[in-house]
Amino acid sequence: MIEAIYKMKPSCHQAVWGGTKLLTEYRQPAGASTCAESWVLSAHENGSATLASGKAAGERFSDWIVGDGACTLGTHGKTFERFPVLIKLIDAAAPLSVQVHPDDAFAWAHEHEYGKTEMWLILQSEPGAFLYFGVERDLSPEEVRQRAENGTLEDVLHKEAVHPGDVFFIKAGTIHAIGAGITLCEIQQNSNTTYRLYDYHRRDQNGQLRELHLDKALRVSCLQKGEAGPSFLQPENIPGGRYTLLGQCRYFISERYDCETACDIPLGEDSFRSLVVIRGKGMLTVNGQSIQARQGDSFYVPAQKGCCRMEGAFSVCVTRV
Numbered sequence: 001m002i003e004a005i006y007k008m009k010p011s012c013h014q015a016v017w018g019g020t021k022l023l024t025e026y027r028q029p030a031g032a033s034t035c036a037e038s039w040v041l042s043a044h045e046n047g048s049a050t051l052a053s054g055k056a057a058g059e060r061f062s063d064w065i066v067g068d069g070a071c072t073l074g075t076h077g078k079t080f081e082r083f084p085v086l087i088k089l090i091d092a093a094a095p096l097s098v099q100v101h102p103d104d105a106f107a108w109a110h111e112h113e114y115g116k117t118e119m120w121l122i123l124q125s126e127p128g129a130f131l132y133f134g135v136e137r138d139l140s141p142e143e144v145r146q147r148a149e150n151g152t153l154e155d156v157l158h159k160e161a162v163h164p165g166d167v168f169f170i171k172a173g174t175i176h177a178i179g180a181g182i183t184l185c186e187i188q189q190n191s192n193t194t195y196r197l198y199d200y201h202r203r204d205q206n207g208q209l210r211e212l213h214l215d216k217a218l219r220v221s222c223l224q225k226g227e228a229g230p231s232f233l234q235p236e237n238i239p240g241g242r243y244t245l246l247g248q249c250r251y252f253i254s255e256r257y258d259c260e261t262a263c264d265i266p267l268g269e270d271s272f273r274s275l276v277v278i279r280g281k282g283m284l285t286v287n288g289q290s291i292q293a294r295q296g297d298s299f300y301v302p303a304q305k306g307c308c309r310m311e312g313a314f315s316v317c318v319t320r321v
């Protein structure tokens with residue numbers, strides 16, 4: 001039996017740069033003192049989420065979505081070879097490595113998975129927080145290699161200040177790094193392929209330097225100065241709240257609903273919806289089925305006609321394909 005809406009239990013991941021906000025403010029079940037990434041909607045083999053409501057509660061999402069849940073993907077959702085998206089909450093107490101992700105063609109050929117275009121919605125940032133997003137001027141592969149090796153790569157990366165609500169769209173091939181003091185929601189292709197260029201010479205909990213992948217990174221990196229800065233957003237008033245298109249590409253469409261009293265999220269038979277609660281608390285109702293929602297919660301809504309009713313003062317990030 002297919003439910004109208006499912007709560008998800010995320011897969012939590014540690015890293016040298018992880019902080020505590022996902023535990024304290026987003027109630028992620030990390031079972032540890034820090035949490036770097038919480039994969040709130042994931043069918044990836046490196047960390048599937050688990051269904052947490054309904055008759056299938058306890059089943060791994062990666063198993064369910066190719067079994068009983070396959071019919072929930074929608075007419076467009078089912079055209080992808082694998083489940084198309086991976087959605088995360090990320091809390092960087094320290095900066096992430098300077099990295100790049102390959103596009104589909106390179107990733108299928110070398111890693112047997114999707115490439116990775118990703119989008120960040122900044123949830124919280126400490127004063128002065130910044131990230132690296134592309135290069136500051138056109139560079140040669142030789143210069144990048146030399147700077148990665150002698151620790152001066154940051155000098156030629158484009159540095160961007162961040163504020164809560166900002167959206168950054170990181171195409172595959174864009175060199176980037178999330179800086180310290182940033183908590184965000186990441187919407188990305190379902191891929192776990194990262195090529196590290198530089199990791200600040202820091203060591204992990206076992207005293208080891210993390211592996212770098214300079215050769216592959218240089219093969220996939222765009223070394224021309226590109227467009228920089230956060231996406232231009234145009235929030236619109238809707239009955240009961242506000243609506244903002246965050247970003248769209250051939251891989252996903254993400255939208256933000258800020259509900260003050262009650263508002264409706266349109267559903268469709270084209271695609272499932274991922275709902276991640278990024279602020280406040282309230283109630284979600286889909287086709288007569290209601291479920292409590294709080295900051296940090298993640299829900300999977302099967303492709304279907306009708307609406308998801310939001311009631312309360314809270315915000316959700318909605319993703320479909």
Ligand SMILES: [Zn+2]
Pocket residue numbers: 099101118176194
């Ligand atoms: Zn990345």
